[in-house]
Structure formats: structure tokens, C-alpha cells
Amino acid sequence: MRTLVSPLALRTRHGRIIYWTILTLTVVGFTGAFVFPFYWMVSGALKSPDELAQIPPSFFPKSADFSVYKEAWDQLQLGVFLKNTALYAGGAWLFTLAVDVSAAYALSKLRPVLGKLVLGAMLATLMIPPMVLLLPTYLVAKDLPILHLDLLNTPWAIWLPAAANGFFVFLLKRFFDSIPRELLEAAEIDGASPGRILWSIVLPVSRPIIGVVSILSVVTVWKDFVWPLLVLPETDKMSISVGIASLSAQMPQNVLIASLVIASLPTILVFFVFQRSIMAGLTAGSLKG
Amino acid sequence: MVSTTSTRRPRSAGTAGGAMGSRRPPGGDELPLPSTTGALRRAVRRNLTAYGFLCAALICFAFFSWYPMVREIVLSFQQNNFVDPGEWVGFDNFRTVIADPAFRAAWLNTAAFSGLALVIGYAVPFVLAVVLNELKHAKAYLRFVVYLPVMLPPAVAVLLFKWFYDPGAGLFNQALDAVHLPPLSWLDSTSTALVSLVIVSTWMNLGTGTLIYLAALQSIPGELYESAELDGAGLFKRVRHVTIPQTKLILLVMLLLQVVATMQVFIEPYLLTGGGPENATVTVAYLMYQYAFNFGDFGGGSALGLMLMIVLLVFSTIYLRVSREEAER
Numbered sequence: 236m237r238t239l240v241s242p243l244a245l246r247t248r249h250g251r252i253i254y255w256t257i258l259t260l261t262v263v264g265f266t267g268a269f270v271f272p273f274y275w276m277v278s279g280a281l282k283s284p285d286e287l288a289q290i291p292p293s294f295f296p297k298s299a300d301f302s303v304y305k306e307a308w309d310q311l312q313l314g315v316f317l318k319n320t321a322l323y324a325g326g327a328w329l330f331t332l333a334v335d336v337s338a339a340y341a342l343s344k345l346r347p348v349l350g351k352l353v354l355g356a357m358l359a360t361l362m363i364p365p366m367v368l369l370l371p372t373y374l375v376a377k378d379l380p381i382l383h384l385d386l387l388n389t390p391w392a393i394w395l396p397a398a399a400n401g402f403f404v405f406l407l408k409r410f411f412d413s414i415p416r417e418l419l420e421a422a423e424i425d426g427a428s429p430g431r432i433l434w435s436i437v438l439p440v441s442r443p444i445i446g447v448v449s450i451l452s453v454v455t456v457w458k459d460f461v462w463p464l465l466v467l468p469e470t471d472k473m474s475i476s477v478g479i480a481s482l483s484a485q486m487p488q489n490v491l492i493a494s495l496v497i498a499s500l501p502t503i504l505v506f507f508v509f510q511r512s513i514m515a516g517l518t519a520g521s522l523k524g
Numbered sequence: 525m526v527s528t529t530s531t532r533r534p535r536s537a538g539t540a541g542g543a544m545g546s547r548r549p550p551g552g553d554e555l556p557l558p559s560t561t562g563a564l565r566r567a568v569r570r571n572l573t574a575y576g577f578l579c580a581a582l583i584c585f586a587f588f589s590w591y592p593m594v595r596e597i598v599l600s601f602q603q604n605n606f607v608d609p610g611e612w613v614g615f616d617n618f619r620t621v622i623a624d625p626a627f628r629a630a631w632l633n634t635a636a637f638s639g640l641a642l643v644i645g646y647a648v649p650f651v652l653a654v655v656l657n658e659l660k661h662a663k664a665y666l667r668f669v670v671y672l673p674v675m676l677p678p679a680v681a682v683l684l685f686k687w688f689y690d691p692g693a694g695l696f697n698q699a700l701d702a703v704h705l706p707p708l709s710w711l712d713s714t715s716t717a718l719v720s721l722v723i724v725s726t727w728m729n730l731g732t733g734t735l736i737y738l739a740a741l742q743s744i745p746g747e748l749y750e751s752a753e754l755d756g757a758g759l760f761k762r763v764r765h766v767t768i769p770q771t772k773l774i775l776l777v778m779l780l781l782q783v784v785a786t787m788q789v790f791i792e793p794y795l796l797t798g799g800g801p802e803n804a805t806v807t808v809a810y811l812m813y814q815y816a817f818n819f820g821d822f823g824g825g826s827a828l829g830l831m832l833m834i835v836l837l838v839f840s841t842i843y844l845r846v847s848r849e850e851a852e853r
Contacts, residue, residue, distance in 0.1 A: 237746025239762055240658050241753055254658075261655055262662050268727070269669045275695055276684055288693050291701065338581035347574030353582070360589040362840040366788035366809050367833040370816050370825050371595035374606075375587055399584040429573050458677045460791050465817075476679035480795055483683055492687065498680045506675040510668065513675075517732060518739045 273499075280304065280493035287488050307493035311486070315471060316478035317501070320457060323474060326390050327397035327456040328449055334398040335448070336441075339407035340433050344419060354408065357401040369461065372396065376466050392466035397456055403448050410444040411437060447516040450509050457502060596833065599826035606822075617823040618831075621815070629803040630811040630828075636718055637725075637807060638786040645726040646782060649733030650775070654767065656734070657741045667738070671731035678728060682795045685724040686711070689796075711797050714804040721792040721805055729785075733778055740774040741767070773846060780843040784836050808832050 244250045279287060280303055281296040308314060341347060342354050365372070376386045376396070386392040414437060422432050438445070463474040473481065475498045483491050506513060575582075600617055602610035621627050656666055673681060688695040689710040697707040710720045748766045757765060768775070790809040793799050799806035799814070806814075808828060816825035 237749055238657055238741075238744075239654065239749060239759070239767060241749070257655065258659055258661055261659065261666065265666055265669050269672050269731075272684065272688070272695075272727075273672070275688075279687070290693050290698065292693060292695075292698050334580045334584055337577040341574040341577035345570055345574035345577065347571045347578070350574070353578065356590065357581070357585055360585065362837060362844065363593065363833055364784060364788050364836060366790065367829045367836060368589075368592040368596055369809075370812065370822055370829055371592035371599060372588055373816075374595065374599075374822070375592055378606075379587065380591060395584055396588040398581070399588045401585075401589070404581065429577070433577075454675070460677070460679045461813075476677045480679045480683065488687070491683070495680050495684055499676050502675045502677060503672070506668075506672070514667075514671070514735060517735055 316475040323393040324456040330398040331452040343411035617827040640722040653737035674731040681728040
């Protein structure tokens with residue numbers, strides 16, 4: 236497709252020189268800015284504390300000592316933190332899907348009285364970033380109104396707020412709206428209940444949007460810092476980000492860096508595998524508001 | 525049979541059923557207006573089912589979104605120890621936080637952080653996207669790499685940069701040394717601390733903007749560039765008269781989104797500087813946290829939260845209007 240620079244200009248000698256110069260600069264610049272820090276982190280973990288403090292630094296570690304990763308794993312109980320985070324993110328994923336899919340289905344296809352108002356109230360929460368409601372939300376988690384349950388240090392403190400996501404309801408509802416009515420009415424005539432229609436007709440055709448919402452919800456919970464910092468203060472319950480941050484001061488430098496490497500692996504792996512869905516999710520909401 | 529027709533057209537169920545009822549003698553049903561009550565019953569059942577599907581979401585939103593909005597306002601006008609019922613104190617909490625010398629610093633720093641993050645974090649992704657859109661090679665690699673930092677948990681990225689900022693053997697001072705520049709004290713000096721925070725924040729968020737702009741650039745019809753070129757427009761004129769007008773709305777939307785996002789900055793001061801040196805990096809969100817969890821003053825913290833909420837609401841409202849305008853295009 237035709238872009239800013241015309242294909243004709245690129246075919247000239249002059250144009251080709253400029254193109255290849257810019258390409259090289261971009262590749263080198265991006266690698267330096269976005270890949271090199273990762274290399275520095277991975278190689279830094281393999282250096283001894285003395286080598287880390289050395290000026291000028293060594294580009295390659297003198298002796299690759301992989302035992303530091305095991306040390307980080309044991310000393311920081313990274314296994315526990317990772318297991319916790321997986322539990323929080325996995326549970327939040329299931330809750331988000333169950334709660335937001337059924338809500339979006341009800342709003343899109345069952346259209347109850349006051350449905351528009353409910354949707355509006357859910358979308359209105361997007362106007363107010365969660366950060367400014369941090370204190371009252373924390374107090375709710377500490378002492379759930381009416382029921383008077385203390386959710387602190389339990390996974391519920393992550394799962395329930397994660398499900399209250401207006402953006403996901405919006406994305407799902409917009410997708411459900413595009414499912415042709417005839418498809419559902421045919422099933423209705425055959426006597427299928429709304430639950431069954433959701434399960435066997437709506438969900439199978441909604442796979443793309445459910446994929447996007449799934450990845451967004453898991454990654455959001457996995458990356459979150461402030462909320463788990465407040466509601467999961469017990470060391471054995473901490474998520475990986477909070478755990479490393481709170482123990483970082485007592486660690487030797489190389490052990491800390493090794494733990495950073497381990498902590499960054501899961502999301503990077505997810506990115507490798509689900510790159511397409513992640514990038515689709517990026518433009519899903521912002522472009523067609 | 526009547527029920528089949530009416531389920532197929534739920535909206536006209538009453539009239540259709542009624543018409544049929546008048547023509548035919550009522551069957552087993554002895555009620556005077558069988559079809560109307562039937563429609564009513566179906567409507568009630570449909571609503572009950574719908575609210576059954578909605579109830580989990582309603583509970584979650586009520587507890588963790590709607591109620592906290594009300595609670596925030598209540599908290600900021602109360603003195604509270606969470607044992608006795610809160611005592612209404614009017615604007616006392618606001619007076620306390622405004623009198624705090626950190627208050628002025630927090631707002632100035634937050635504004636400066638947002639401003640600096642805009643200067644770097646707003647123009648750079650756009651330029652990168654324009655360049656990426658022209659390149660025909662290494663596309664997948666460049667797109668992947670620019671988004672890599674976004675995938676890192678922010679705490680990890682921030683702690684990584686804390687090590688890079690180390691005044692001794694840290695990567696940045698070593699790099700400066702390698703090109704024979706004097707070292708900087710980064711996080712330890714009042715003049716560079718805030719900028720250091722902006723650098724981390726920009727590094728880990730740059731990819732989002734770049735890829736969103738890239739998607740917007742790809743939707744610009746090529747003919748526009750062609751005809752601009754035929755009219756003799758050079759490269760920069762084409763950027764000014766085609767690229768920017770064509771992406772104007774997404775640029776504006778991203779501007780507002782970024783202001784809202786950066787004004788909530790918390791994790792960078794929390795993990796890197798603790799608000800120091802000399803309040804040089806204390807931000808509104810961080811001060812709010814400190815009030816609640818270090819000083820035990822939820823009233824003061826909520827007052828700060830409420831003020832931040834009002835400021836951000838202004839931006840969110842503009843965002844809403846702009847994005848609606850874009851949707852209508």
C-alpha cells in the first residue's frame with residue numbers, strides 16, 4: 236500500500252541509500268533501547284557481586300554462574316510468589332469471563348428493563364481511574380459492606396474487583412451485538428434456554444473477543460502492583476511483583492537481578508505465544524470507541 | 525402455535541396474539557386476555573433471567589466500583605478511626621492536606637511528570653510509528669521489540685532501572701563515562717530525580733502508543749499521499765497536511781489518555797525514590813498513599829484522592845466527547 240514515501244522515490248539510488256540508512260538506524264536503535272536492557276539484565280545476573288560493582292563493567296560475564304538463579308528461587312521463595320500470582324491471575328480470569336460474559340450477554344441479547352442504565356453505570360466507571368478510588372476500595376476489601384468479611388490476604392481481594400471491569404463488558408457487549416439475531420431466535424424456537432444459547436451459540440462464535448479479553452485480564456492482574464501491595468500484605472500471599480519489590484532491599488545485587496529475570500519470563504513468554512491477540516486487544520477499544 | 529409466533533416476534537407478541545385471540549375461541553386458558561398476560565409473564569421471565577445473568581456483575585461493580593465512589597466523598601469529609609462511626613468534619617481534611625508543604629510539591633511534580641512524559645512520550649511514539657510504517661523490512665521484529673517493555677511487570681522494569689541508575693557501576697553512568705561525559709546522580713539529585721522517573725515510565729509505555737499510531741497510520745488511504753505529491757507537496761508537507769490531519773482524533777484521544785495515565789503515577793516514586801530527595805518526586809497518588817498507610821489518615825488521603833479524581837474527570841470528559849466524535853466519523 237502507498238504510504239508517506241512514494242515507491243518511486245524509493246527506487247532511486249538516493250532514495251535507497253536513505254531508506255537503508257534509516258532502516259539500519261531504526262533496527263540498531265530499537266535493539267539498543269529495548270533489547271539491550273534485557274541482555275544487560277540476564278548477563279548481569281550471572282556476574283558476581285564484585286564483577287557487578289566493577290568499573291568499567293564487563294560486557295560478557297567472566298564466568299557464567301547459573302547457580303544464582305537457584306539461589307534467587309530459594310532465597311526469595313519465588314516459587315511461592317509465582318504460584319500465588321498464577322492463582323490470582325487464573326482465578327481473576329475465570330471470574331472475569333464468567334461475570335462479564337454473562338453480564339454482556341444479558342445486556343446485549345436479553346435487554347432487560349433499565350439495561351441501558353446498568354450499561355451506562357458500568358461504562359461510567361471507566362471515567363474514574365482505579366487509582367483515585369484506591370483508599371475506599373481498600374476499605375471495602377478490608378471490611379466488605381453488609382457481609383462484614385475481611386478479604387485481605389485472600390485471593391477474593393483480587394478476583395472480585397478484577398471482575399468489575401467496564402471495559403471488558405463494553406468489548407464483549409459490542410461483539411455480542413454483532414451476532415445476528417436470527418441465529419439466536421432459531422435456537423429459541425427449538426426451546427433452548429438463554430443459558431444454553433449463551434453456551435452453545437454465543438460463546439463458540441465469540442472466540443476472538445473472548446481470547447482478547449482473556450489475555451488482557453490475565454496480563455493486567457499479573458502486572459498489577461499497587462492493589463496486591465495493599466490487599467495481600469502477608470509475605471506468603473504476595474504476588475511476584477510485590478514480593479520481589481518488598482524483599483529487594485535485603486538481596487545481594489546479583490540475586491535481585493536474577494529474580495527480576497525470572498519474574499519477567501512469564502509475561503514475555505505469554506507475549507511470544509499470544510502476540511497477535513495482545514496487539515489486537517491494544518487497538519480493540521481505542522480505535523473504535 | 526400462538527406461542528411460537530409470539531416468541532419469534534417478542535415485541536409484537538401482544539398485538540399479534542390479541543388479534544388471533546379475538547378470531548379464535550380461547551383454548552384451555554380461561555383468563556379473559558390470555559395473550560396479554562402471557563406476554564407480560566414472558567416479559568417478567570425475560571427480565572428475571574436477564575438480571576440473573578447480570579447479578580454477579582452488579583454485585584462486583586456495586587462493591588468495588590460504585591460504592592467506593594460514594595465512600596471516597598464521604599471519607600474525605602470525615603474523621604475516621606474505623607471503630608466508631610465517622611465524624612463529619614467539613615473541609616478540615618482538605619485544609620490539613622493543603623497546609624502540608626508536600627501538597628504543593630506533589631501537584632507541581634505530578635504536573636511536571638505528566639508534562640515531561642508528554643514531551644517525550646507523546647511525540648516519540650508518533651515519530652516511531654511514522655518511520656515504522658515506511659519500513660518494508662524487519663517489520664515483525666521492530667513491532668515485537670518496541671512492545672517488549674510493555675509486557676514486563678512495571679515493578680520489574682522499575683527495579684531494573686533502579687539498578688541502571690546506580691551512581692557508581694550503573695549502566696547509565698557507565699555509558700556516560702564511555703562517551704566521556706560527567707556522571708549524573710540520577711535519582712539522588714533534586715534536579716534529575718523526576719526526569720529519571722519519566723525515563724523509566726516512558727521506556728515501559730512507549731510500545732503501546734507506537735502500535736496504536738501504527739494501526740491508525742495504516743488506515744490512511746494511499747491516494748491522499750499520491751494526490752498531495754502530485755500537488756507538489758514535499759515529505760514534511762505531506763506529514764503536515766495528510767498524516768497529521770488523518771490521525772488527528774487518535775492523536776487527541778491518546779493525548780488525553782496519556783495525561784490521565786501519567787497523572788496517577790505511583791509505582792515509580794514508590795519504588796525508586798520514596799518521594800525524595802526533598803519531596804522532589806512526591807506525586808499526588810504517592811502522597812495519598814502516604815497519608816493513608818504511613819500516617820493512618822484516610823480522611824486526608826481521600827481528600828487528595830477526591831481532588832485528583834475531579835482533575836482527571838475533566839480530562840476523561842473531554843476524552844469521552846472526542847472519542848464519540850471519532851466514532852461518528
